[in-house]
Each structure stands twice: as C-alpha cells, then as structure tokens.
Amino acid sequence: MGIEFYSTPASAPARMNLLLAKHLGVAMDVKEVDLQKQEQMKPEFLKINPQHTVPTMVDNGFVLTESRAMLMYLANKYGKDDSLYPKDPQKRALVDMRILFDISTLYPRFGEYVYPTMFAKTPLDPEKLKKVEEVLGYVELFLKDGFIAGSNLTIADFSMASILSTIEATAILDFSKFAKISEYLAKCRGLMKGWDELNQPGADMFGQWFKTGLAELQS
Template sequence: MAARKAVEVYLDLLSQPCRAVQIFLRSTKIPHTVKMVALRKGEHQTPEFAKLNPMKKVPVMVDNGFVLTESDAILKYLANTYNAPEHWYPRQPERRAKVDEYTAWHHSYTRPHAAKVFILEVLLPRMTGQPTEPAKIEKALVELGDTLEKLEAMFLKRQPFLCGDDITLADLLCICELMQPFGGGRDILQDHPQLLTWRSRVQSALKGSFDEAHSVLYRLRDKAKPKL
C-alpha cells in the first residue's frame, strides 16, 4: 500500500479561514505542505488555480488527490480523517452538534460582520485611495456589536469555550474572524470583557501557532493608527 502523501493546502494568511486551517494543521501536527496564494497579486485568478477551485477562493485542500474547498468542510474532514484529538470535533453526537450549530451560525453572523469592518477600514481605502465614510463604518460596528452580544449570550455563556470546557473548531473559526479588524488597528473586543478573557484562553490553548498565523495581520496593525 502506497504511503500517504502530506496534505497540501493553498492559503493566503490575510484570509481568516486560511489562518484557521493553518493553525489547526500546526496544532495537530498533521503532515502538510503550504502553498501560498497571494490574493493581492491575483494568484487565485490563474487557470491553474481555477482547476482546483472554480470559485477561485482560498483555502483549498488536496489530500491524495481529493480536493476540498470551504474552511468548515476542510477542518472537519481533517479532524475526522487524521484522528485529531477529540476535543476539536467531538464524536459524541450532542457535543458534535453544538460545534456544527456554531459553524452554521458563523457564516451568517461572525464572519460577515467582522469582515465588513476590516473591508471598510482597510481594503476599500487601499483599493480606492479614499477613506470610507465614517457613517458606514459606524453602522458596521453597530451590526458587529449586536453579533458579539449574541455570541456571548448564545454560545460562550459562562463556559470557558464556545462549545463547552475544551477548545473546538468553533473557537478556531471564530477567533480568526474576530482578529481581522486588528489589521486596521481596531480591537473589537475591548468593550467585551467576557470575550477578551475567552480570546486569551484560546490564544493560550493554541500556543505559538496562533501568533505565527497572525503575523501578517500584526504587521498591518502596526502600520495602522489605533482606533479608539
């Protein structure tokens, strides 16, 4: 039987879901190789990349010829296939369902609302050369604030992590999204002490893989003016 090849992943670490995939692979020590795709240079628009993912988005995973897109699916596949420590994606049905509940909610709330702040404060001004209207940013922050309150009330509650006593894929996807506005010098959790404590707990659980994956974002943050 042929030896299994290392998993290949195509990533741009300015992308929140890509960071989640890299952190998971590093944390679980799953053998892998990373192929960087620079979105800012349009490397995702090439015909070669389109053969892997017709949507021309990252991340993409290739495992022994099996191609998978979408971070949620990639993370769950890796957890199942490579027998990752059970806390990441529990086998017990009710505990697993709580992770699935968050990851389904994530795509309609945490992801778009945190990303919108980053897009308005960082990406659009870079693309257009003009600052975004303050009223648009304020509206986005209000929407994000409502999502953060729901995140606390529905998922974090009084437990250490979003789905219980241990870190799961839910925490990983969530933290990478909530870090994104850092790229514009904004810490969106500064008025949410419960989430701040949770963030510290997640960072501690992930050790060096967290800061490694976020190094590109930290460099952007260091160039930006802090938002009050």
C-alpha cells in the first residue's frame, strides 16, 4: 500500500503536503473529499479520522490528521538528506518555530478576516485586515536570508508558501507593498515541483470563493 491522501483543492494545508510529496518524489493516492457535500462526515471517513478534518494522510495504516505533522513526517521518512528538515537542534528549532508561527498566527489571522464573509456573510472588518498586514510584515523579516527559515528551502517554506499564495489569490491587499513576499512566491513557483498543478488552482479557487462571497454581500 502507498500513501492515501484525503484532500480538497481549496485547502492550503492539503496543498502544502501535495507539493512536498511531489518534491520528494513520493506518490500520493489522492482521494478528494467534498466538504460542501459533508463527505467528511461519512462513516467510512470518520472511521479513519474521527476529527473529520482534511487533510488526512494514511501511510500503510499509519494515520496522521495534522497537516504540519504530515510535513515533518514526509521529510523525516522520505527526505534524501536533512536539508528540508535539519537534524541540527537549532536549525530544526527555527524551522519548527516558523511552522508554529504559520499555524498559530498567520493562518488564523487570515481566517479571522476572510471566513466571516465567506461563511456568515458578515462585512469585512478593517481592524482585522490590519492584523493580517502586521503579520505579513513579520514574514517579510523572516525572508531576510531568502527563505522562511534561513538560506535554503525547508518544510517551513512548503507550509508558508501555500498560505501566502492563498492570501495573494483573495486580493484582500496589495502584495506590491510586500516586495520580499512577492519575490519569494515567484521563487517558490520555480523551485517547488507541481506548483501550477497542485497549488495555484486551489489557491485561485479559494480566492474566487472569497470574492464571490464578498460580491454577494455587497450586492
């Protein structure tokens, strides 16, 4: 058995793992879960993941339900060396710190701004947009050496780039104000195999989903 990967295209956490698997040359048997049809609540899926979250990864019976843990697992098990996820304690701690920043700060602040409009048809809150801009300013500082966690590509980049490309696709702010991030995303498109097939369409799908919700609210 290979890796079964339960995914949905608009999910940045799913896309980051598809990109990493492609980069590592690891085959994924992708099983799309339609969240709008509540397929994540089907008994057969709940048997695999009682939390009914997407993505979910199953590698020869071993189940993972947290997207960033999947990145770590893939790099640990299938990486040809430790460049993507260093074994040196300080270098690894920097990678972990950036990933934790993504999941605890960047992704939530973005969600707090866009999700109320997407799901509850609530007007956008300018104060929450300021929080997104603030956190993107931190990301600009992280990129001082070219990548999210230093001077070479790591799993922190797969985590962060999928989120940043999704934010860009929503057009909630002018990315030209964040020159380092714009340059970084262009670099990731060139470095990460399958970007235009595995990541960008899903980011664009999310962006259109947000724009449609916003247009309905304003009409």
